Amino acid sequence: MLLLASSVCGLFKWRQFEPEVILMAVGWYLRFSLSYRDVEELLAERGLSVDHVTVWRWDGGGPRPPCSAALNSFSMLSALRTQSEAHDK
Numbered sequence: 078m079l080l081l082a083s084s085v086c087g088l089f090k091w092r093q094f095e096p097e098v099i100l101m102a103v104g105w106y107l108r109f110s111l112s113y114r115d116v117e118e119l120l121a122e123r124g125l126s127v128d129h130v131t132v133w134r135w136d137g138g139g140p141r142p143p144c145s146a147a148l149n150s151f152s153m154l155s156a157l158r159t160q161s162e163a164h165d166k
Contacts, residue, residue: 094127102127103135107136113132113136116129
């Protein structure tokens with residue numbers, strides 16, 4: 078279970094999916110330069126039915142995604158980079 082800082086709890090209020098799913102999807106989108114449809118397919122492979130527009134909304138639908146602040150708070154991007162670099166070696 079992911080413990081959220083109080084400053085980012087509001088980002089996930091009234092969301093249908095758990096914060097972990099949202100952060101994972103936005104993390105994939107940001108880290109690997111995937112399209113929203115690519116993220117939709119990755120989630121579908123894991124048994125989650127999420128439309129690409131939903132991923133777009135999670136991302137904020139613009140140049141400054143609100144979830145990226147949460148990702149930075151959890152150092153998720155650096156963890157993803159570390160995993161990717163270890164995989165590349």
